[in-house]
Amino acid sequence: MTAPAPAARAADTEQASPAGANWLRIGDEHYSAGRNDDAIAAYQCGLAAIAAAPAGSVPVETISELHSRLGNACMVRGDVEAAAVNYRAALRLVPELTSCWCNLGNIHVQTGRPQEAIAFYLQALKLNPAHWASRTNLVQALMATKQFVIAKALLQELAGERPQDSAIQHQLGKACFELDEVPSAIECFERALALNPRDADSLYWIGGIRQNLGEIEAAQKAYAQAAQIQPLIRRPAIKSPADFRVLALYAPFGGNTPTEYLFKHANYETDTLALFEQNSYDAEVFKQGVHVVVNLISDVDQAVAMLPLAADLAARLGKPIINDPRKIQRTTRDEVAERLAGIPDCRIPKILRQQAGTELSVEQLQAAFPLASSILARPVGTHGGDDFEKLDHVAELAAYLAQPAETDRYFIEYADYRSPDGYFRKYRFIFVDDQVLPYHLAIGNDWKVHHVNTDMANQKWMQNEEAAFLNDPGLVFNAAHFQALRAIQQRIGLEYFGIDCGLDTSGDLLVFEVNASMLVHDDNKQFPYKDPAVRRIKSAFDAMLAKFAGIGAA
Template identity: 50%
Template structure:
């Protein structure tokens, strides 16, 4: 049986059960026309209209396979996960050997960070078809997210053995272009699962491994452009040179060239952005574990911030008040390098701390979120904003018009930062001090853009705008290839 999906050609397969004797069933052509209309809406990302069309088809035949499957995918795209799971689960119960359905169910669980449930789906799919590289790739990714790096690397390697290039089909035929994506197993990669969810272009994902020879001509035929996803200059330091050499050999237009990514360590960014008008960048030193007898923080005043190299978020990230406490923190991980960072106070006059995130997409500077908290260590998911109306209203106002907060000089500073960093797609976390200076907290290509915003629905159109801009940037780059 052929499973018709919104990202497949515009034809309809029909899998009806026996008609209900009490129901006047519309002709097959009418049902198929509704599914095709839904697919057309889906391709344009008009998910609400697509859902309406699929539901209309299901009124005629509640067991119409394509309408149900496509409805589930559209529901996932609009974060209606409860109904999405119900539909996919019923499809999987009817067709327990459908690897595609199991994989889609796993992806829905992964979107909600339900890693154990997601892993179960993909492992069941892998048991049915051990040669399905997509299942293996996701198994590796989930184990990576769960912190089992040894198992993740093993599964990534299995996926590469089964299929050197993992193909992600476009949502349409023919695709607008092809992209070759470079990915580093068990290392930090640009998290673009949402940005590349059923785009108009097809993608070929290449898992990079050290000491591996690649067929340059085969790879060159796999994409009009290259998207380098190896994003962390610390954790990816062993593979970024490999990626750079490969990119140079391919000679294709490249998004986020690996050599530019190599310049985004926290200490390198501090030096790179020093001296920009209206910008304060905290002095940042790297304390190397090999320099056990070196002065930990020469010429830096306490309090200081300290974190292990290669980490993001708030874990293992502390404000330290004196040298003894700093030495004790570093001693917890004697084999690990640490960043020691000047603490710049950015508390607002009302006593709250505000951290703004912008995403740079080509020449555009786009707002992504505002996190408001009572502590200097502010992370959107941990602020408690979900229960505070005024905080959500302030974030919404920022997203609608950042110029109410960021003046022309701030935008000039952001553009200057973009020019110095020289990347095509990256993010910045920043704040404003009481003098109105822009304080840079972090600049890199590892920042997450996601669609899990059911608790903050006002964010959805702004996140979608970033995805649209990302797609347009890739299209323009491919068109010029």
């Protein structure tokens, strides 16, 4: 979000009380020189002096301006509550202050209320339709609330007025991408680059899009160019100064922990460093000002070549680290199954990994899973329902095994987890430091259950059951189950990761998947009851980072 929009100086300041006018001038001098705390003190002194003056002796414009300037200074400090109080005080006196309406919108965006922010931006634009800050910040709020069609239309209008503004082209590219207009998105990012050849963000976007399209060579080129221009992608804190700084290690071509929500609206600053196998990294340069390192490279099957590089850099950085790459290296599906074996009241299905280029017979597979009624099969490095099959009969096994193993693939013992009512239930917990927090429940009528592919959006009883689980997991999981979850947390040894699990027909905890790649997001318009659980995870994540950074409670 942009800095506070400046308020216009009152036309009749010279008519103000000497104390009020002087303190306003002194505060402005401090603010312009970057002495923000001194500016706040001066503006407060001015308001105190005016409060002591005879009623009506000071023009309301002067009082309003002091409140407005104090609001700006509070925003810089990161005290958004005080900023909002002063902006509202200014508007009660002079409702025509466009900048104050705009800044109230900024506060709502920064504090996670973009939908409410839109009304403030619209009020600002009602007063001044040409107010650039209100228009560009309105785009941010529209994007945050997924109103991409309106955001795109406004961006096209802005681009027509300022065709040389690369930032507008960049935002337009993001809007087009969200609308699945991929060619147009690439064109916008390329225009942004033509206007600003050092626009690393657009290059990163181009790299990501090309990667999704399978254009690996073009993606690698874009990522490499971006890293040369800007090796660190900075996400600023919502306050200044930030409480601490995080360095996040990321692999563009490997599976990573999703952090779009986790790093959002934080009191800490985040620098994300994209790692490339062919590059070298000077730890002395990248550790400057860093308090804690977070390794995001989470899928060992997708990032097997990158994890040793990340582990070496993390060791040389010498900072506290979340999810050490050396620990991630021990989280393949088959190794996790071995490490979790033997936990009481917990069922870990057997897993066999077939190496690429090798052959495996039906008889060998049946011997590996002598009690399995069915066998699940999937290529390594895949998640969700991608290329995930259930093989129930010998003929199906034979047909699958007849396909050449071009990549490694997993074979997993199937365990029945159908509930007595005929539905399948898959639960997700997120482990954060020493906490085990519920994230969601997916209920479906097929063994392959994923929240987005269920009918939960249309079934109130399913939503009620999920809400009950999120509010009190003890309604489903007993003390023995929680002891098993704690044992899993201890054996895996990561600070942040997730588990997808269920209850088998014997009532034991059934483990489907354990890794640090699981998504946590706040896009829950259809399921607003999920918000408290999601916020608890975010709060625990922030507190964990603060603890590792040596700061205390976030």
